[in-house]
Amino acid sequence: MINYRPKYKSFLVLLVLVVVNSCIEPFQATFVDFESALVIEATITNELKTQQVVLSRSYEFDADGPTAETGARVMVIGGGTTYNFIEGDNGIYFSDQQFAAQQGVEYNLQITTSDGRNYGSDNTQLTAATSLDEVKAERITNDLGEEGMAILVDSFDSTGNSVNYRYEYAETYRVIAPTWSPVSLIGDPENSLSCLVLKVNNETDERICYPTSFSNSIILNTTDNLDEDRVSNFMVRFINRDNYIISHRYSILVRQYVMSNESYNFFETLNELSGSESLFSQTQPGFLQGNVFSADNEEERVLGYFDVASVDEKRLFFNYDDFFPGEDLPPYVDPCNPSSPVLANMGGCVLRPIIESGAGVYFLDTDEPGINEGPYQIVPRVCGDCKVLGPPEVPDFWME
Structure with a gap:
């Protein structure tokens, strides 16, 4: 409850x-x-x-x-x-x-x-x-010309004693992180001062969550x-x-x-x-x-x-x-634009602090890094780890 x-x-x-x-x-x-x-x-x-x-x-x-x-x-x-x-x-x-x-x-x-x-x-x-x-869903276009889903309710009191109603709702939804990867990056565990990052199996980030x-x-x-x-x-x-x-x-x-x-x-x-x-x-x-x-x-x-x-x-x-059969999905909560930070510059380590702070996660290797690019593409954490939005556990009430 x-x-x-x-x-x-x-x-x-x-x-x-x-x-x-x-x-x-x-x-x-x-x-x-x-x-x-x-x-x-x-x-x-x-x-x-x-x-x-x-x-x-x-x-x-x-x-x-x-x-x-x-x-x-x-x-x-x-x-x-x-x-x-x-x-x-x-x-x-x-x-x-x-x-x-x-x-x-x-x-x-x-x-x-x-x-x-x-x-x-x-x-x-x-x-x-x-x-x-009844609670039902219908695809509509609202008075503002916006297309979307209406959540509608029906009820009836034959005695006429209810009359006044207030509604609340809780919505739970499946989120799939669009750029989740089975690979993750970590800072060099052997040297906390090194700017080196290592690829490991992803055991921390989640692909599917239920906010x-x-x-x-x-x-x-x-x-x-x-x-x-x-x-x-x-x-x-x-x-x-x-x-x-x-x-x-x-x-x-x-x-x-x-x-x-x-x-x-x-x-x-x-x-x-x-x-x-x-x-x-x-x-x-x-x-x-x-x-x-x-x-x-x-x-x-x-x-x-x-x-x-x-x-x-x-x-x-x-x-x-x-x-919306066969239609494009809505845009994700973040555009998930990848970037390729360098490992280090004259100011010190660049990529490792981003990874260790949780600001970004691994997406892909950079095929041909440019002058100001590093070897790995990263994306905002929300794009590769849906735990930012909600828990990964399937709710008890969930039905497929």
């Missing part, structure tokens, strides 16, 4: 903008009244699994990124049971036992940070359960304006045909969350505020209030949402040839 993180991180800069105390007229990169707010990301689901809560601190526009909130005590309370969470890495807290949210039970989140501040959430109940009926990447945007859909609670051909992902990730075999796991009206409105507003026009407009929209709060100070601003949602998921596989 893949652990998913709610997708707030790409919106943190925006949230910092809306928590400043004074109006901002022209946009500036420095915020004198910056307020570091606790950011809470938590979606408890009806899956029997180790649930998770993510805690961090908002950050200024020019900062490197959010700071994990460490050393906190985290609990979810529901139905007379307290579920304690244990801290992992990067501010992610995991429940110390597997549990699944139950219908008709009210859940709330309680947090005590390392400095003794207390935070909580409104009571929240599990949403109605709706199956994700995984996750959705990083808020994907919402509602059937509120339709005659029935039916999701039909809703596109959760578009992949341009020139994207190397579909070059061979591609898989996507789509997860459909059923949301309450309150949760949907929060994420919809967050999504709207993330647009560039809202982000840099002179009229700031004000603080976006979720269902989390400070239990000690009602004036303290807390960002995020505690959601309790029903979820269903389905996985899809396809090959490039299934939709």
Whole structure:
């Protein structure tokens, strides 16, 4: 089972903008009244699994990124049971036992940070359960005139109780390093000061790997304006045909969350505020209030949402040839242009440091080296060792 993180991180800069105390007229990169707010990301689901809560601190526009909130005590309370969470890495807290949210039970989140501040959430109940009926792939041309693959979903709730949906996905794809070689170069093991490199059997670089990447945007859909609670051909992902990730075999796991009206409105507003026009407009929209709060100070601003949602998921596989038979593969992630560095020049060793730093790997011998060329052609590591992109192990779920 893949652990998913709610997708707030790409919106943190925006949230910092809306928590400043004074109006901002022209946009500036420095915020004198910056307020570091606790950011809470938590979606408890009806899956029997180790649930998770993510805690961090908002950050200024020019900062490197959010700071994990460490050393906190985290609990979810529901139905007379307290579920304690244990801290992992990067501010992610995991429940110390597997549990699944139950219908008709009210859940709330309680947090005590390392400095003794207390935070909580409104009571929240599990949403109605709706199956994700189908995940399918179609070759399309989108509204921008780009050709590629659309990942589409269908679902239907005959009771009409679901209505609001949020989607996440994890995509895994087979990558084949285009210039992998069974031969590798190493520096002369007998002399660390020598500029000599030796050809050996390649026992370190991988030709086939299976990277995984996750959705990083808020994907919402509602059937509120339709005659029935039916999701039909809703596109959760578009992949341009020139994207190397579909070059061979591609898989996507789509997860459909059923949301309450309150949760949907929060994420919809967050999504709207993330647009560039809202982000840099002179009229700031004000603080976006979720269902989390400070239990000690009602004036303290807390960002995020505690959601309790029903979820269903389905996985899809396809090959490039299934939709583009006989057509050229998409370009690789790197053009893989070879070069032939000299072994040494007046400044010292040239090729050996490139090899030993991992910047380049062996491709071919140079047939007739020029004046400023060495005996070996090398390419960027990503071209001859796909581990740069992802692990070589075949995932447990993988199907041919």
